[in-house]
Amino acid sequence: MGYKLKTAVVGLGVIGKVHLKVLEKLEKNVVAVCDTDLKKLEQFSNIKGYTDYEQMLDVEKPNVVHLCTPHYLHAQMIITALNRDINVLCEKPLCITREEIALVLEAEKRSKGKLGVCHQNRFNPENLYLKEYLKDKTVLGAHGNVVWRRDANYYNKADWRGTLKGEGGGTLINQALHTLDLMQWFFGMPKSVVANCVNQTLKDTIEVEDTAFLNCSGGAVDFSFFATNGGAISFPVGVMVKTKEETISVQPNKVLVGDRLINFDNGCEFFGKSCYGRGHEGLIANFYDCIKDGSDFEINGEEGAKVIKIILSAYESNGQKVEV
Numbered sequence: 001m002g003y004k005l006k007t008a009v010v011g012l013g014v015i016g017k018v019h020l021k022v023l024e025k026l027e028k029n030v031v032a033v034c035d036t037d038l039k040k041l042e043q044f045s046n047i048k049g050y051t052d053y054e055q056m057l058d059v060e061k062p063n064v065v066h067l068c069t070p071h072y073l074h075a076q077m078i079i080t081a082l083n084r085d086i087n088v089l090c091e092k093p094l095c096i097t098r099e100e101i102a103l104v105l106e107a108e109k110r111s112k113g114k115l116g117v118c119h120q121n122r123f124n125p126e127n128l129y130l131k132e133y134l135k136d137k138t139v140l141g142a143h144g145n146v147v148w149r150r151d152a153n154y155y156n157k158a159d160w161r162g163t164l165k166g167e168g169g170g171t172l173i174n175q176a177l178h179t180l181d182l183m184q185w186f187f188g189m190p191k192s193v194v195a196n197c198v199n200q201t202l203k204d205t206i207e208v209e210d211t212a213f214l215n216c217s218g219g220a221v222d223f224s225f226f227a228t229n230g231g232a233i234s235f236p237v238g239v240m241v242k243t244k245e246e247t248i249s250v251q252p253n254k255v256l257v258g259d260r261l262i263n264f265d266n267g268c269e270f271f272g273k274s275c276y277g278r279g280h281e282g283l284i285a286n287f288y289d290c291i292k293d294g295s296d297f298e299i300n301g302e303e304g305a306k307v308i309k310i311i312l313s314a315y316e317s318n319g320q321k322v323e324v
């Protein structure tokens, strides 16, 4: 494609603004934005605005649409855009039920458009380093950790948060999804999971879990995973790996291999909160490169569905071993 692709963005909340900043930096051609909230649209009055995303897709005929809306809308918006052969970059999670996974993957197969899922932490330098470093290592086991604090103030900001219908779950399907996705990316898709998911600190605020502990086994490497939104304060996420030779610890921007520290703090720009990482720019640039040269985008529907299958299995587990 020799011409400049036309881009549209749906959802102008916290992360939609991050996408727009990155699109501006990458000099993409944003032709329209959409939000049902007129106040959000007013903040982008320099771009043509819509309140109905289907109308926007039909009138503007964008080549690419970024979906930055609440979880429960992802599947229907992805399918609507793919049915029009539009390339779709959807924020995580891909979707929130097994039925939706099947429908989204069918639509992806039928469409001439590509589907990409925003698992931007795969583009963070420390995670790319670990992925490469482990290639020729024998890994004995691993653990992932997400200890964050999200209180009533956070959940009260939008009515979809903290509800089964709107969010599809709690800490696992929202805050911890990125790190759990990295675990399966590094260590392979588990065959089974045993999990306990509880609401430990936010019983008056949310109907979904704020804390979960998973044992994932049967993949290339067994791993455990702990995630909570009920920490005393938020800590950097972490992944620990034991190989035959050494213990490796990964945190945002650094990897400790034995007692050797590798620092990736190279001063590149954050577009949102630091806990989102720096990966949005790399992921979005790569998605557009793939559209232009017709190559596969790695984090497609099937890839985005993997972590959702682990999470839905964890929700079904209730302390029992379940197949993923």
Ligand SMILES: NC(=O)c1ccc[n+]([C@@H]2O[C@H](COP(=O)([O-])OP(=O)(O)OC[C@H]3O[C@@H](n4cnc5c(N)ncnc54)[C@H](O)[C@@H]3O)[C@@H](O)[C@H]2O)c1
Pocket (backbone or CB within 6 Å): 010, 011, 012, 013, 014, 015, 016, 034, 035, 036, 037, 040, 051, 053, 068, 069, 070, 071, 073, 091, 092, 093, 118, 120, 158, 174, 275, 276
């Ligand atoms: N990748 C990341 O690190 C990251 C970080 C934050 C959020 N997210 C994801 O991004 C998505 C949005 O999260 P957020 O925090 O920006 O939420 P938000 O509530 O701040 O924003 C959502 C926006 O969507 C709009 N919206 C709702 N229904 C709509 C509709 N039918 N048509 C058009 N617009 C509609 C809302 O008015 C709101 O402005 C979620 O899936 C979330 O998990 C990802």
